Amino acid sequence: MKRFARWSDSTAPALAVLAALLARVDIATKPLWARLQRVREVRSAGLAWLDAWRVAGMPAIAGGASLTEGQHAGEFLLGERSADTRETVTVLSGQNLKAGAVVGRVNKGVGRVSTPTVVGTGNGTATLVFAGPEVELGNYVLTCITAVANGGVFSLVAPSGKALPNLTLTVGAGATTAYTSRHINFSITDGSTDFAVNDAFTFIVSTTAPIVIGTGNGTISGLSLGPDAKTGTYRVENIAAVVNGGEFKVISPDGDMIANGFIVAGAGGTWVLANQRQLNLTVTDGATDFAVADAFNVCVFNQAPALAPGKVVAWDPTTFDGRDDVAGILYDNVDASAADKTGVIVSRFAEVMKGSLIWGAAITASQKESAYLDLAKRGVIAL
Structure with missing residues (x-):
């Protein structure tokens, strides 16, 4: 008792001050605690964070305007089971996609291969132009690299920059030589004026509809x-x-x-x-x-070199240019409205929240179920 009394005598003033401070803190924080409890209750009812604060009596922001917080990078993820769940992609120009967007890759298109005229000195012609299975969107450039009387040697470069096998013309006035490949196919006919070095044909693969070959003009x-x-x-x-x-x-x-x-x-x-x-x-x-x-x-x-992945767009099961196949889920927002942009997708070995995935317009519930199955084939499980 003596020890306690001695300790009490020396500390009584400090304890009294501390007790008074705690009482003040308790009185000051009780209203705030009540407000925060109301925030928790309202938020659990599904309202946005800012709306919950306003309901709880917090000051309105921007004249009372309601704000909605967007989804953050990777917020849809529950877990990743591997170090290589993600991959870098190119988001196609014209797309403005949010984190959690289910995406596909555009890898095919439809149109024609043009039949060009030569640019340069010679006046030979190109005919019988058609595409092979590895044909790429863009320009194929056939260039004379060795001039030969009534002939010539030509290089061919694909839109991706890949050098394809050279074409050596059969020598002879008016002779025709066929070129075959898995990219494009055509025939070159010698003209009355020989080809010179750097004479070139440019075969353009584009979305333009083809022109009829023959007599009619439909x-x-x-x-x-x-x-x-x-x-x-x-x-x-x-x-x-x-x-x-x-x-x-x-x-x-x-x-x-x-x-x-x-x-x-x-x-x-x-x-x-x-x-x-x-x-x-x-x-x-x-x-x-x-x-x-x-x-x-x-x-x-x-759309890209054969066997290479295409550019990313919102998944669409009704457009069959490759975007109908699920490629993954966009990790973060990418605004490619004006030009192609780099992004990252989660494409394998992960668990994600169904409720946090973002879908293109008009995607139905049954189509979403189909997408979940496609994701599961990649090891991405939607829960």
Whole structure:
């Protein structure tokens, strides 16, 4: 008791001050504690963070405007089971994607390979142009590197910069030499004026619809891909001459006939292929009738070098250019509205929250379930 009394006597004033301070703190914080409890209750009801603070009596921000906090980088992740769950990608120009967006890669497109004229001294010609399975979007440049009387040696460079095998022309006045590859195929015919070094042909692979080869002047339009589209050349050929019409067949890159039909409705009539597994199109009658063997060479091309991954866009199961296959989930926001931009996706061996994933417009519940299965095949489990 003596020890306690001695200790109490020496510390009593300090203890009294401390007790008074604690009482003041308790009184000051009780209202704040009550407010924070209200924040917790309201937030659990599903309101946004700022709305919860306003309901709790906190000061309004920006004149009472409600703000919503976006999803942060990787916030959709529950866990990653490997050191290589992520990969660097290029987000396609025109896309503005948020963290957690389910994405696909655009790796195919449809259009044509142009038939160019030579730029330079010579006047030889290029004909019989068509695409192979490794054809790339962009320009193929065929350049004379060795001048030879009634001939020549040419280099060929793909859009990716890859050097393809050279072409050596068969020597002879007016001789024609065929070039074959898995990229593009064509024939070069010697002209009356020899090719000179640096004379060049530029074969352009683009989304432009092809022009008919032959007599008629009808057109092809409405080109789009089906889920089973193959890269290479689809030949749309007239097999029966009909006044203001024609009967057409479609031959796939594998050589299979996948469709045939007639132009209907007379002059200016059309033949429409829609909802096909490989290729959709419309052939329209022109002022000059199609002759037998008139044809359009439709090119289905690789958006990037063959076997390379394509650029990332929002996943869309109804557009069959590659974006219909789930590639992963965007790790952070990427605004590529004006130009291609680099991003990162989670593409394998991870667990993610279903409720935190972001979907493109009009994606249905059943389509989301299909995407979850595709993600699971990559080792990405949505919970």
